Amino acid sequence: MSDPTLTDPANAWARFGWLMGGIWLVFLYFPAAALVNSEAAAWAVALGWLGVAAFAASYLTGFIVGMRAPHGRERPVTVWLFVAALGCAALTIPAIGWNATSFTPFLMSYASYLLSRPVHWAANTLGPALIVFEIATAGARGAAPPWPLLWIVMMIAAVNTINSWLIKRSTAADKLRVELATSEGREAVARDVHDLLGHSLTVVKLKAELASRLLELDPAAARAELDEIVRLTGEAISGVRGTVTGFRADGLAEQLTETSGALATAGIALDVRGSASALSPAQAIPAAWILREATTNVLRHAGATRVVVTFAPGKLTVSDDGVGIGIEPGADRGRGVAGNGLRGMSERAAAAGAELRIESAPGQGTQGTQVSLTW
Numbered sequence: 001m002s003d004p005t006l007t008d009p010a011n012a013w014a015r016f017g018w019l020m021g022g023i024w025l026v027f028l029y030f031p032a033a034a035l036v037n038s039e040a041a042a043w044a045v046a047l048g049w050l051g052v053a054a055f056a057a058s059y060l061t062g063f064i065v066g067m068r069a070p071h072g073r074e075r076p077v078t079v080w081l082f083v084a085a086l087g088c089a090a091l092t093i094p095a096i097g098w099n100a101t102s103f104t105p106f107l108m109s110y111a112s113y114l115l116s117r118p119v120h121w122a123a124n125t126l127g128p129a130l131i132v133f134e135i136a137t138a139g140a141r142g143a144a145p146p147w148p149l150l151w152i153v154m155m156i157a158a159v160n161t162i163n164s165w166l167i168k169r170s171t172a173a174d175k176l177r178v179e180l181a182t183s184e185g186r187e188a189v190a191r192d193v194h195d196l197l198g199h200s201l202t203v204v205k206l207k208a209e210l211a212s213r214l215l216e217l218d219p220a221a222a223r224a225e226l227d228e229i230v231r232l233t234g235e236a237i238s239g240v241r242g243t244v245t246g247f248r249a250d251g252l253a254e255q256l257t258e259t260s261g262a263l264a265t266a267g268i269a270l271d272v273r274g275s276a277s278a279l280s281p282a283q284a285i286p287a288a289w290i291l292r293e294a295t296t297n298v299l300r301h302a303g304a305t306r307v308v309v310t311f312a313p314g315k316l317t318v319s320d321d322g323v324g325i326g327i328e329p330g331a332d333r334g335r336g337v338a339g340n341g342l343r344g345m346s347e348r349a350a351a352a353g354a355e356l357r358i359e360s361a362p363g364q365g366t367q368g369t370q371v372s373l374t375w
Helices: 012-016 020-035 042-068 074-091 093-114 117-141 147-216 219-245 252-265 281-302 337-353
Strands: 271-275 307-312 315-320 355-359 367-373
Touching: 020 042, 020 093, 042 074, 042 093, 074 093, 093 117, 093 147, 117 147, 147 252, 147 281, 252 271, 252 281, 252 307, 252 315, 281 307, 281 315, 281 337, 281 367, 337 355
Parallel strands: 271 307
Antiparallel strands: 307 315, 315 367, 355 367
């Protein structure tokens, strides 16, 4: 998966990145001043002005195009525009000679922000080296050493290196965030599918067993159970599709109805205290999933005869009188979690900003298990 913040031309970096290049246009003062004071032939000066104008156009175009690509990835056009800018700078040499080195800051910045890391290091090393060579040979040419230009390119080399490193780190962080979000999304889908199918298939199994027993005793009742199995499998398929596409069709009230029917099929009494409307719409979504998974656990493991579902403002409690559930070694008995289902409940509660508490006394008869979801 690609990161849209890096590749989408509509983002701010892509739309305004050319300003990064435009900032450095102030340094065109140096070649322009050299052309104004040049004593070269008119054709050379005219060629120099053409070179300056074409250089500015190539340079800015490179930034406009290049900033639309992820940092550190060259687009072929940016490489060619760099070569074109270098050639345009060379057009000023007949008129201004060594003063053409004043294009160095531009080329260094271009390489740092638009080209690969090796080109960045080459440009930001060779640029200062070229100015040092110019200073070293200035006496032999009877020219003034361009010390200010040396300090400028040294500063730019440092700034370019730091900025390039920061951008690279930001890009890596963005990529990591996308990978983390993708991983969390996969875990969420896996959790949702587990919760949904675990509950649905458990109920289907119970109804299939009941239908098998009723085939000879009461064919009409058996057919009714088979019809119910068809309905449940259809709902399970729709639920999986909804999970994959990110929609949640089941509300808390609907899930309570499903729970009632599933428990009735298994011969388990249900006592509902309070109303599902006690929870806000935002709380009802995770509460429905918790109720679904708690019901599945009762049907699969509890061996219970009675389940109590209690609704209160900001709280859902599901308790049974079964045999209790196992607790992982070393876990807090008040927060025991065993298996993917209960672990999924815990993760879902945390994602909803709620506290999940599971109290159980395995093997101790009537205490059973109590699952509480509290905001």
